Amino acid sequence: MSFPVTRPRRLRQSELLRSFVQETRLSPSNFIYPLFVCPGSGVKREIASMPGNFHFSVDRIGEECREVAALGIPAVILFGIPEKKDETGSGAYDERGIVPQAIRAIREAVGKKLLIVCDVCLCEYTSHGHCGLIKGGVVKDGEVDNDSTLKLLARVAVSYARAGADIVAPSDMMDGRVAAIRQALDDESLSNTAILAYSAKYASAFYGPFRDAADSAPQFGDRRSYQMDPANQREALREIALDIEEGADMVMVKPALPYLDVICRARQEFNCPLAAYQVSGEFSMIVAAAKLGWIDQERAMMESLIAIRRAGADVILTYFAKDAARLLAC
Numbered sequence: 421m422s423f424p425v426t427r428p429r430r431l432r433q434s435e436l437l438r439s440f441v442q443e444t445r446l447s448p449s450n451f452i453y454p455l456f457v458c459p460g461s462g463v464k465r466e467i468a469s470m471p472g473n474f475h476f477s478v479d480r481i482g483e484e485c486r487e488v489a490a491l492g493i494p495a496v497i498l499f500g501i502p503e504k505k506d507e508t509g510s511g512a513y514d515e516r517g518i519v520p521q522a523i524r525a526i527r528e529a530v531g532k533k534l535l536i537v538c539d540v541c542l543c544e545y546t547s548h549g550h551c552g553l554i555k556g557g558v559v560k561d562g563e564v565d566n567d568s569t570l571k572l573l574a575r576v577a578v579s580y581a582r583a584g585a586d587i588v589a590p591s592d593m594m595d596g597r598v599a600a601i602r603q604a605l606d607d608e609s610l611s612n613t614a615i616l617a618y619s620a621k622y623a624s625a626f627y628g629p630f631r632d633a634a635d636s637a638p639q640f641g642d643r644r645s646y647q648m649d650p651a652n653q654r655e656a657l658r659e660i661a662l663d664i665e666e667g668a669d670m671v672m673v674k675p676a677l678p679y680l681d682v683i684c685r686a687r688q689e690f691n692c693p694l695a696a697y698q699v700s701g702e703f704s705m706i707v708a709a710a711k712l713g714w715i716d717q718e719r720a721m722m723e724s725l726i727a728i729r730r731a732g733a734d735v736i737l738t739y740f741a742k743d744a745a746r747l748l749a750c
């Protein structure tokens with residue numbers, strides 16, 4: 421049956437009808453809100469490249485988390501900015517480091533009302549800005565050494581889990597890190613701590629604003645010897661399969677909007693929960709264009725989030741989480 425009997429516009433006549441036949445829905449319960457924790461006290465400092473996002477000191481992060489929980493957002497992911505950086509990123513696995521302190525402060529503020537996810541990586545903590553150790557110490561253009569980095573990543577994960585993290589999320593892209601982290605957690609009787617693996621993480625230009633925010637831009641070279649080539653889709657499926665085999669409880673595709681095909685394939689091929697990270701550049705592009713009056717920020721935000729859900733992501737890590745949750749509550 422075709423026109424004039426069939427008229428797709430019939431179901432688009434009113435907001436009520438449109439909402440009635442909506443295939444994909446967005447809810448604050450789909451979101452993870454990223455937070456940056458920094459040294460000092462009384463700090464709530466806006467990040468220039470990411471308007472509306474802040475660096476919080478440990479004493480200010482609890483109040484922010486109460487607000488996040490009140491909006492119906494179930495989880496935050498923490499990124500730490502250490503006092504000082506060194507060659508081995510020791511600030512990352514310091515049991516009294518910035519992230520363990522933040523975890524305790526958040527628990528005190530909101531109890532079990534929020535899931536605390538912690539990004540596990542060395543790049544915010546290393547003087548050279550790479551996600552792992554440099555072979556033979558820091559020599560310019562040295563190679564990021566996979567196997568010696570695994571032990572450190574496992575230590576980072578254990579220190580976050582001990583401090584009370586619900587989920588650890590390795591974002592370094594070293595081979596074998598999920599297995600190393602699972603083993604270390606289980607050895608420390610932390611078998612209830614879940615792993616959200618950044619499985620298909622691409623070497624992307626869209627991380628620009630984050631590297632500014634976390635002061636984690638590599639001091640030499642780039643991350644293309646460990647993060648994925650944007651040209652590759654099948655390889656993403658291999659990465660995801662390996663991480664699941666190694667013990668990942670949830671997997672992630674990152675960035676999100678430029679990689680909707682990868683999200684879609686991953687949803688079809690795997691049954692475990694799938695996350696997608698709408699990264700800093702995706703966020704800041706929308707905000708910047710809106711500031712210039714070239715785009716409607718709210719509509720572009722909601723359209724990008726629903727697109728990521730439509731492609732198949734269960735969970736979205738997004739800097740828009742609070743804004744979108746507020747809008748969804750109306």
Ligand code: PBG
Pocket residue numbers: 539541543551591592626627628629630631698699700701
């Ligand atoms: C750490 C890490 C990065 C992001 C999340 N974890 C930066 C990077 O790989 O350079 C990017 C997040 C964003 O851009 O919002 N490895």
